[in-house]
Amino acid sequence: MEITVALFIAVALISLLCEYMDASLGMGYGTTLTPVLLIIGFAPLEVVPAVLLGQLTGGLIGGIAHHRLGNIRLDFRRDEQIKRRLRGMGYLPRSVDSKVIFILVMCGVVGALVGIYSAVNIPKVALETYIGAMVLIIGIVIILRRRRTGAISWKGLISVGIVSSFNKGISGGGYGPLVTGGQIISGGEARSSVGNTTLAEAMVCIVAFLGYLFLKGDIYWTLAAATSIGSITAAPFAAATVKKINSDKLKIIIGFITIILGTVTLLKTYVF
DSSP states (O other): OOOOHHHHHHHHHHHHHHHHHHHHHSOOHHHHHHHHHHHHTOOHHHHHHHHHHHHHHHHHHHHHHHHHTTSSOOOOSBOHHHHHHTTTSOOOBSSHHHHHHHHHHHHHHHHHHHHHHHHTTSOHHHHHHHHHHHHHHHHHHHHHTTTOOOOOOHHHHHHHHHHHHHHHHHHSOSSHHHHHHHHHHTTOOHHHHHHHHHHHHHHHHHHHHHHHHHHTOOOOHHHHHHHHHHHHHHHHHHHHHHHHSOHHHHHHHHHHHHHHHHHHHHHHHHTO
């Protein structure tokens, strides 16, 4: 599909809105932008790499903005205590947020590969039911446990990372709601959960986009440029919004949005 100047601007604006939602709530970029671009008339193999590059660039900028505004603290230097404990054979970064992102990315590789392998063996109805029900349950748990605080559960985080990336591998979606919501359930603070998800998902998108680039080669760069410009523009404003919102209110918003996404997924599967 040929892109005119007006269509380029329209796509950039739509991408801006989707990235603002994603980087301020930790979910919604690909879930919203992909079907919109398909409805406009772009082919799936034109849309997916463009969405991945938009989320990649927006996520990187958004992650840096979250760090600079204090929503997350990034320090990827090696944790010396871990180094001594493992006799120099292992690596984990220093700050808690960097550890969370590192674990999510590592789990993402494993989960995505298993998901891609499993995609051909899982009926579509069963897959959509599984994702919709899981997202819905996480949203409900967030609301019920919104006032609970405590140390983050690393085992819970690893489970969230594997399951969410599995969803990404088999369906292309279901990552943001599970990672953001799962961190909150595991003991993470709402602001840092959004910031960590923004940056972790960008890292996962790097691998996916490079895969498309090497396998497909002919990326629709004009469309990818439009999505990237919109995402990069929105990311800092989204991080600033997260900084200003009360953490308890942010949990409630994330919880209800997650419930809505899960409910819509189930309705699309069995009703529409």
